[in-house]
Amino acid sequence: MKILSIDTSGSSLNVGLLDSSTGLFFAHEHTKDEARTHSMKILPAIQALMTKAGWSFDQLDRIALTAGPGSFTGLRIGAAVAKMIAGQTFAELVPVSTLEMIALSARLSATDPNTTSYLPMINARNHNVFAAICRPGKPLDDEGHWPFTDFLSKAPKNSIFVFEQGTGDDFKAEIQTAGLKFIEQPSEKLIDAKLLAQQGLSAARADADSFAPRYLRKTAAEMAWLKKHPDAGDGDYAKYVSEV
Template identity: 60%
Template sequence: MKILAFDTSGSTLNVGIFDSTTGLFFAHNHEHDLARTHSMKILPAISELMRKAAWDYKDLDRIAVTAGPGSFTGLRIGATVAKILASQLSCDLVAVSTLFAISDSIKLTAGQLKVPLINARNHNVFAAAYDQQGKVVVSEKHWVFSKLLKQLPKNSCFVFEEGSGDEFKNEIKDNAFKFVEQKSNRLIDPKVLAKSALFLPVIDPDHFVPNYLRKTAAEMNWEAKHPEAKDGEYSKYVSEV
């Protein structure tokens, strides 16, 4: 199976192509990108990898994309590209939790729980906990950090992008937990992301929206102006803005 995988959820654009039959793999040359540049770089990065592999776009069987949480702008870019390609090429689309992708991309000491963490500001985080086999132990959620700590067993190890978790380090240490910092270009491995598409469910591109785990400020403002809208009427919000 020929798979295109990409992650636009953070500061680094990760793109890879993987052939599960031959093992062929090429990855975009990682660089520290601001999320606002992903829209300019993702398609050239994909085209360059396709050229290296001598693949035609019609050869693609499946597309894997990180679905969130993460940068609101970055996630929208990834979702848009994934939806268009999957629809135009009539290939499968698989949406992968960003937190699961972070967890799956790192190897820890046997027995440790992986707790991928994304800073959500104001001492809040997006986080979940997984065992070594990828089974969910604590479901992904938008957490107040102090409340998250109370949900975790002591064999938990936090994983986050270098520099993004500085405000949490003292609390992590004070509660006898461990943490690992990863450089932005190592946080999500595009090969691991591609492989996860082999066992995760295929979704309908027309119904795919990013999983922000919380509403954007723009969406909350829109809902305040439209009290008649039912909770979850995301399509009406999107069509207006």
């Protein structure tokens, strides 16, 4: 299977091409100034890898995409690209949780990967986090947008927090007080493009045309509106848009 992996959920741009039958893998090489440049760098990166591999877009079987949570704008850049490629070729879109990828990427370099539970975490400001519990060999648990303290109370014994270097300073003291550990990953190591492609082999496919990222959080405007309109339902976006 020929798989393109795309992750633009954070500050680092992760793009890779994997041929699962031959094991051939090419990845975009990280540069120092990648943050906030995904919209400019992602397509040249994909094009360069496709040329290197000698593939045409019609040969792609799957596109593995980190579906969220993460930077809202970042998620949309990757999703717009993945959706359009999938919509215009034979490739299937395969979304994978960003948090799951953070946990699995950390597990790659763990000394006891088969016993450790990881707590992948993304800082969502105001002492809130996007976080989940990733037990060995189990599906992701409790994935959501949490006040950090609430999430901490759910953390299993001996589990290890994983977050991008420089994004978890507000939480370190509480983590240590709770008797837990943390791993700070350099941004280019937070998500492994090859592992993402491999996850794409087994993860469930999604309908590319209707796909939306897993933001795990409504906008402030919508939350305020829903508070005033409790009967309006869960804010099904689609019904608010129509063709003219």
